[in-house]
Amino acid sequence: MAEKKTNAETKRWEEETLKKFQVKRSERKKRFTTLSNLERKRLYLPEKITSEYMNKIGYPGEYPFTRGVYPTMYRGQIWTHRQIAGFGTGEDTNGRFRFLLSQGQTGLSVDFDYPTLVGYDSDNPRAEGEVGKVGVAIDSLGDMDALFHGIPLDQISISMTINFPAPIIYAMYIALAEKRGIDWSKLTGTIQFDLLKEYIGQKSFIFPPRPSMKLIRDVFSFASKNTPRWNFINVSGYHIREAGSTAVQELAFTLGAGIHYVEEGIKAGLAVDDFTPRMSFFFSSQIDFFEEIAKFRAARRMWARLMKERFGAKKQEAMRLRFHTQTACASCTARQPLNNIIRTTAEAMSAVLGGTQSLHCNGYDEALGMASEHAMQMALRTQQIIAEESGVADTVDPLAGSFYVEELTDRIEQEAMKYIEEIDRRGGYIQCIEDNYFQQEIADAAYAFQKLKETGEMVIVGVNKYQIDEELTIDIMTSDPDSANTQILRTKRLKKTRDNLRVNALLAEIREAATNEEINIVPKILAAVKADATEGDIIQVLKEVYGEYQEKPVF
Amino acid sequence: MRRPIRVLIAKSGLDGHDRGAKVVARALTDAGMEVIYSGLFLTPEDIVDIAMQEDVDVLGISILSGAHMTIIPKILKLLKENDLEDILMIPGGVIVQKDEIDEILSWGIPAIFGPDTPLQTIVDFIEENVDCGVVTEYRLPG
Numbered sequence: 001m002a003e004k005k006t007n008a009e010t011k012r013w014e015e016e017t018l019k020k021f022q023v024k025r026s027e028r029k030k031r032f033t034t035l036s037n038l039e040r041k042r043l044y045l046p047e048k049i050t051s052e053y054m055n056k057i058g059y060p061g062e063y064p065f066t067r068g069v070y071p072t073m074y075r076g077q078i079w080t081h082r083q084i085a086g087f088g089t090g091e092d093t094n095g096r097f098r099f100l101l102s103q104g105q106t107g108l109s110v111d112f113d114y115p116t117l118v119g120y121d122s123d124n125p126r127a128e129g130e131v132g133k134v135g136v137a138i139d140s141l142g143d144m145d146a147l148f149h150g151i152p153l154d155q156i157s158i159s160m161t162i163n164f165p166a167p168i169i170y171a172m173y174i175a176l177a178e179k180r181g182i183d184w185s186k187l188t189g190t191i192q193f194d195l196l197k198e199y200i201g202q203k204s205f206i207f208p209p210r211p212s213m214k215l216i217r218d219v220f221s222f223a224s225k226n227t228p229r230w231n232f233i234n235v236s237g238y239h240i241r242e243a244g245s246t247a248v249q250e251l252a253f254t255l256g257a258g259i260h261y262v263e264e265g266i267k268a269g270l271a272v273d274d275f276t277p278r279m280s281f282f283f284s285s286q287i288d289f290f291e292e293i294a295k296f297r298a299a300r301r302m303w304a305r306l307m308k309e310r311f312g313a314k315k316q317e318a319m320r321l322r323f324h325t326q327t328a329c330a331s332c333t334a335r336q337p338l339n340n341i342i343r344t345t346a347e348a349m350s351a352v353l354g355g356t357q358s359l360h361c362n363g364y365d366e367a368l369g370m371a372s373e374h375a376m377q378m379a380l381r382t383q384q385i386i387a388e389e390s391g392v393a394d395t396v397d398p399l400a401g402s403f404y405v406e407e408l409t410d411r412i413e414q415e416a417m418k419y420i421e422e423i424d425r426r427g428g429y430i431q432c433i434e435d436n437y438f439q440q441e442i443a444d445a446a447y448a449f450q451k452l453k454e455t456g457e458m459v460i461v462g463v464n465k466y467q468i469d470e471e472l473t474i475d476i477m478t479s480d481p482d483s484a485n486t487q488i489l490r491t492k493r494l495k496k497t498r499d500n501l502r503v504n505a506l507l508a509e510i511r512e513a514a515t516n517e518e519i520n521i522v523p524k525i526l527a528a529v530k531a532d533a534t535e536g537d538i539i540q541v542l543k544e545v546y547g548e549y550q551e552k553p554v555f
Numbered sequence: 556m557r558r559p560i561r562v563l564i565a566k567s568g569l570d571g572h573d574r575g576a577k578v579v580a581r582a583l584t585d586a587g588m589e590v591i592y593s594g595l596f597l598t599p600e601d602i603v604d605i606a607m608q609e610d611v612d613v614l615g616i617s618i619l620s621g622a623h624m625t626i627i628p629k630i631l632k633l634l635k636e637n638d639l640e641d642i643l644m645i646p647g648g649v650i651v652q653k654d655e656i657d658e659i660l661s662w663g664i665p666a667i668f669g670p671d672t673p674l675q676t677i678v679d680f681i682e683e684n685v686d687c688g689v690v691t692e693y694r695l696p697g
Contacts, residue, residue, distance in 0.1 A: 114569035129625025203571030334670035368651045553594040555577035
């Protein structure tokens with residue numbers, strides 16, 4: 001009887017979900033086997049498919065997506081190997097992109113320098129000493145062109161870690177595609193554009209939260225119509241975690257922000273099933289191996305339930321949480337830096353067993369400075385060895401049904417839901433930001449972690465145990481001051497040679513659109529960047545309209 | 556009895572990494588010091604103004620953006636100009652290259668607390684070096 005039920009439910013899944021998917025994407029091999037030549041099946045299932053199993057775990061590619069967002073997961077396609085890069089000028093970073101692609105990387109990811117992240121052009125006095133230092137400096141469309149020189153924008157997905165200036169960087173990107181004759185519908189990639197988390201982690205905020213939501217609504221509206229394969233937001237727990245949160249807080253504060261963004265999309269007049277499929281997520285993978293796996297599985301189930309029950313989503317794509325993972329920089333140590341390769345390997349394994357869609361592994365030298373080319377090569381090899389040698393990619397959600405992992409998944413979901421209810425109770429996400437609720441929770445958690453390290457209760461190999469006398473033996477990558485100077489001069493020259501009357505007229509249109517709900521600001525920004533308005537020009541106008549956020553810091 | 560040691564923990568430049576600064580601020584508070592945390596994005600002028608107004612004994616500067624060789628000399632210059640050389644200035648963050656560390660120490664900076672530094676080391680250092688009777692003399696680069 002039980003046997004029969006399993007077969008019936010599995011047959012239904014094969015017919016309704018698997019077959020349809022396989023028309024679009026076949027599996028990597030005809031037959032998957034262990035090293036002993038035993039068959040590795042696509043999916044392992046319990047003897048009895050109970051209603052509890054269907055409610056909580058189910059089948060991959062189906063609600064509630066606990067076992068993964070695609071029916072065949074990595075048997076169909078390996079996660080995207082997406083090592084981030086960014087330093088110096090567009091030309092400098094382009095060189096690193098080409099190196100990574102030559103080494104087998106399958107997606108690109110851009111790190112911007114601080115002036116670009118907070119909206120100052122390279123020639124602004126506030127940018128002094130920081131141009132091209134910890135990311136690439138992008139001021140104008142010409143810089144964007146240099147960054148992607150020779151890279152086929154219609155064939156590779158590109159992720160950009162940019163938040164408040166994201167509408168400008170996105171506009172530059174689609175302007176560049178247009179210039180190269182590439183149809184916008186072919187563009188695949190992501191802008192981070194998660195403004196809310198900036199106030200609680202990462203801290204590259206510019207404007208106050210409430211007026212900034214106009215940018216969210218306009219980008220959601222524009223991008224969902226004009227660049228249908230583009231992820232116009234990447235709701236990010238990574239920075240919350242790096243700022244010191246626990247895994248539960250990371251999950252809850254990220255999905256909490258996700259809820260707020262869905263509400264903004266609805267406010268912009270968009271239908272939930274139309275725009276939410278292009279929302280994507282980003283998590284950290286820390287060193288606690290099973291807790292991270294459980295967190296990723298819980299994230300999918302929670303988002304599916306929130307979308308269905310809270311927002312009435314009907315389409316499967318609207319309930320499916322797709323995410324990028326980065327291993328935890330905060331777990332990397334400056335001492336015995338090669339140990340970081342081992343930490344990163346464990347963290348990457350968690351991300352893969354948790355079903356990530358793309359992955360960045362940190363370089364072993366990232367507690368000391370920017371990742372060197374060698375460190376990035378090692379990080380990419382880590383991904384490739386897990387993907388192509390270890391066999392973990394050959395079966396879907398291999399830890400499902402583990403008493404430990406399933407119970408931990410349930411516990412994390414319960415604890416994270418308590419926070420989501422608390423956010424609602426406190427008047428919503430922005431209210432919580434303004435009340436420093438998240439900031440204080442994270443500061444408390446960060447201090448508690450540090451205390452555990454100090455007492456030695458939390459072992460950090462090479463730091464509070466197994467220390468050695470060591471001299472720094474690895475080369476640290478430093479930025480080239482000539483790059484910064486080149487960039488500064490280029491931007492100064494651009495501002496002299498462009499048609500400034502036209503730029504000013506277009507900036508005035510941006511000012512008008514900034515608060516007018518009838519006018520979408522994205523086409524205005526697009527026109528301005530095509531006329532060589534810089535990021536700094538546009539941010540300055542928006543600062544004049546929206547004001548600047550003043551943090552009231554807590555520790 | 557001496558008043559409690561007063562410390563300003565400050566972030567300068569455009570760097571948003573504030574986890575370390577906040578954790579250190581809390582540890583110094585727990586150790587009985589009076590701590591002011593500046594928040595982010597301050598200019599060297601802002602920082603020295605706060606240090607003066609708050610009459611601090613110690614100025615901890617947290618920099619994880621690689622801009623330390625630009626920011627630290629500016630602050631030192633302002634401390635000298637304002638006759639604030641009795642303030643113990645201590646940089647922290649990602650400052651790890653030997654040539655840079657040697658150069659910063661040659662400016663009269665008493666210590667640098669890089670990554671992985673235990674909180675107790677910082678507390679002990681401040682307690683031992685504030686009021687020890689030695690007046691720092693900061694030397695400007697070049």
